[in-house]
Amino acid sequence: MQFIIQRNRLINSVQHVMRAVSSRTTIPILTGIKIVADSNGITFTGSDSDISIESFIPVEEDGDQLIEMKQTGSIVLNARFFGDIVRKLPMDTVEIFAEDTQHVLIKSGKAEFNLNGFDPSEYPLLPQISEEDVFSIPGDLLKMMIKQTVFAVSTSEIRPILTGVNWQIEDGNLICVATDSHRLAKKSSPIDVPGDVSYQTVIPGKSLLELSKILDDSDHPVNIVITENQILFKTKNIHFFTRRLEGNYPDTSRLIPSDYKTNITLDGKVFNDAIERASLLAREERNNVVKLASQGENMLEISSNTPEIGNVSEEIPIESLQGEELTISFSAKYMMEALRAIDGTDITISFTGAMRPFIIRSEEDPSILQLILPVRTA
Amino acid sequence: MQFIIQRNRLINSVQHVMRAVSSRTTIPILTGIKIVADSNGITFTGSDSDISIESFIPVEEDGDQLIEMKQTGSIVLNARFFGDIVRKLPMDTVEIFAEDTQHVLIKSGKAEFNLNGFDPSEYPLLPQISEEDVFSIPGDLLKMMIKQTVFAVSTSEIRPILTGVNWQIEDGNLICVATDSHRLAKKSSPIDVPGDVSYQTVIPGKSLLELSKILDDSDHPVNIVITENQILFKTKNIHFFTRRLEGNYPDTSRLIPSDYKTNITLDGKVFNDAIERASLLAREERNNVVKLASQGENMLEISSNTPEIGNVSEEIPIESLQGEELTISFSAKYMMEALRAIDGTDITISFTGAMRPFIIRSEEDPSILQLILPVRTA
Incomplete structure (x- = not known):
């Protein structure tokens, strides 16, 4: 194998596939990147047990020669x-x-590196995925849908299925749901599939996080292939494989209340800043709890109390309160993460009482919903 | 105690004095910042066993009112x-x-914090320093002299005196020397003291690092007072106290060779980049060793070899080589840190043989000298 390649493109591909390489793997060859050079271009591959990423650099692109291919072949390098x-x-x-595998020369200008390689025939094969069932989502929408849900997955392996995001396609919509059983994030969007197509799959949160880092903010389509065990995300030059999580995702639709006793509409930024301040003294507590108490139709009080340190309270204006007055306590962390995902100016919070889950929605964007379970306080 | 203060100035002072507050202290009150409000302004103090920092905000500055003082007093807050x-x-x-000490209200707009405080009478008193022996250095020069020497102090407590930088004032010059016994950094500069004044003191490297973070890049004078146990650095609104290290600093002048067998002059940036590349494969080795081998009067070879990983070599151009040809091995880390401190375009490296310390100097700035002990290799 011998070729000359543009350094910037090489750096870019290596950075992408390195996202799948774990330094803690017990399989030595998986600490490496597989490089396969053929007459069309070069394919770089990184993999761990959950994710595999392939990045392809063509010999020529848009009339630019990116690679001078002298001899095809393959190698695996640390x-x-x-x-x-x-x-x-x-x-x-x-x-x-x-x-040969033990003598790989990397040369740029007067700098010459000799690196020991691995035998590429020992590198595990990636799944062969037939491309029958393909649908496509614009990259920027996919990235946004991941960002608005993935933070709510469970970090505990007690119920492994909850470490993933549930994807459901039906009636021409993609619906993403994540929950750690204390809060839930849901985002839906129409996508370009026939109305009678339906899928359901649970994708590891960590895989989606890595995928979102590779996606750029363009609306170029990402093609998605769902097979029995794997999902493949395909952009122009990148193939991103992740395993699916096995098991039944819980029915979360019953969690979401449908009638409300109190609806509060207010400025999300003002609310977030007050929550952040109230959480400053509470942050070392396990639950990081803040209290919200309505003060008539124009005002809320946000407060927290940590006896050994001190307490904080703040009144903030609201646009409206409809229904019953309310006092409720919840995790400041969950609320700030939900508000960051919604990222809207005006939000509405809908309550069904101090002990029931409540939901946060954007006034501008009805496709996103955040749900939080309150905390019982004395 | 009651006052209204501009928030930006408050943030600034709190950030400065927090540099002296250690979260790991076993003395509870030293986790706090002492705030003393009198008719002139407010003094904030943070302290650990090595460093104390006072930051003062005057009631009025340049015609701007910074503080509305309602009632003088003092408190200590976490x-x-x-x-x-x-x-x-x-x-x-x-x-x-x-x-009172248990009820401290911090109020801004509608946000109100109640914080538990400490009794300020329990806060340790800072040393009273008589200001007889004062000299002064422009802040930017002081910052530069710290940066060019402090990285070379020892991080090991085996010889505590080497964890400090030796400051010597004689003949109107300040000479700073740091060494961990494997390398040495030395910087001298004329300062504004009478020629017959002489001092010698060793200042903890950690203290100088914190001081350099507080100094801005202006040439405003920093007044320095050296007492038996302490040194005080005074800027307009900041007092920075540090303890002196006890013990005799070794005589380092004999370490520095005075005649050389090989002098190499080359571009510091080109050299640094080649050293950095050569160190990439060697960095996990304890010594991170690279090899330099002269190749006649116009070329050097930089190389390293880590058998289980690979090897690297690079030829770089030099401006001149005077004297004997040479092959020598040294720590890439020490060399890169020395080159960063020198920060000059053209540097000269002077060798007295492969087993003797060698020195690195800037062609533009003779006031700085870096010395490195070579590594014996097979």
């Missing part, structure tokens, strides 16, 4: 050393020459 | 909570009202 080396190379082009 | 609170307050002014 991901961390290879990544460090390509970032620090002195010139804009790099020559890589794998004489 | 540094971390107080710091978090003032950063997050909603308005540009803050009212602080200490009714």
Whole structure:
């Protein structure tokens, strides 16, 4: 294998596939990046047990020659050393020459690295995915839907299924739901599939987080293929594989109350800042609890109390309160994360009493819903 | 105690004195910031066993009223909570009202914090320093002299004196020297003292690092008072106290060779980049060793070899080599830190043989010298 490649493109591909490489793997070859050079271009692959990422650089793109291919072939190189080396190379082009697996020369200008490689035939094969059932989502929408739900997955392995985001496609909509059983995030969006197509799958939260870091903010389509065990996300030059989580995702629709006793509409930014201040003294408590108490139709009081440190209270204006007056306590962390996901100017919070879950919605964007379970306080 | 203060100035002072507050102290009151309000203004104090910092905000400055003083007094508040609170307050002014030590109100707009305080009479007194022996250094020069030497102090407590920087004033010059016995950094500068004044003191490296973070890049004078146990650095509104290290600093002048067998002059940036690349594969080795080998009068080879990973070599151009050809090995980390301190375009490295310490100097600035002991290799 021997080729000359543009350094910037090489850095970019290596950074992408390194997201799938774990330094803690017990399988030595998975600490490496597989490089396969054929007449069309070069494919880089990184993988751990959950995620595999392929990044392809074509020999030529839009009339620019990106690679001068001297000899096709393949090699596996230690991901961390290879990544460090390509970032620090002195010139804009790099020559890589794998004489055999133990002698790989990386050359740029006067700098020459000889790296020991691994035998590429020992690298595990990625799943072969037939492309029958493909649908597509604009990249920026996909990135947004991940961001608005993935933070709410469970970090505990007690119920593994809750570490994933539930994706459901029906009636031409994609509905994403994540919950750790203390709060829930839900986002839906119409997507371009026939109305009679329906899927349901649970995708690991960690996989979606890594995927969202690779996606850019353009509306270029991401093609998605769901198979029995795997899901493949395909952009122009990247293939991102993740395993599906096994098991039945709980029916969360019953969690979401349908009638409300109190509806409060207010400025999300003002509310978030007050919650953040109220949480300052409470943050070392396990639950980081703040209290919300309505004060008539124009005002809320946000407060918290940590006896050994002190207490804080703040009155903030609201646009409206409809229904019963209310006092309720909840996790400041969950509320701030929900508000960050909604990211709207005006929000409405709908309560069904101090001991029942409440929901937060954006006045501008009805497609997103956040739910939080209150905390029982003395 | 009761006053209204501009929030930005408050944040600034709290950030400065927090540099002296350690969260790991075993003395509860030292987790706090002492606030003393008198008719002139407010003094904030933070302290641990090594460093104490006072920051003063006057009632009025340059015709601007910074503080509305309602009642003088004093209090001690938990540094971390107080710091978090003032950063997050909603308005540009803050009212602080200490009714008694257990009830301190911090109010900004509609946000009200009640914080438990400490009794200020229990806060340790700072050393009273008579201001007989004062000299002064421009702040930017002081900051530079710290930066160019402090990184070379020892991090090991085996010889505590080496964890400090040796300051010597004689013949109107300040000479700063730091060494961990594997490398040495030395910087001298003329300062504004009478020629017959001489001092010698060793200042903890950690204290100098914190001091350099507080100093701005202006040439406003910093007044320095050296007493038997303490040193005080005074800027317009900040007093920075540090203890002196006890013990005799070793005579480092004999370490620095005076005649050389090989002098190499080259571009510091080109050299640094090649060292950095050569160190990429070696960085997990304890010594992170790279090898330099002269190749006639116009070229150097920089290389390293880590058998289980690979090897790297690079030829770089030099401006001149005078004297004997040379092959020598040294720590890449020490070399990169020395080059960062010198920060000059053209540097000269002077060797007295492969087993002897060598020195690195800037062609532009003879006031700085870096010395490194080579590593013996097979």
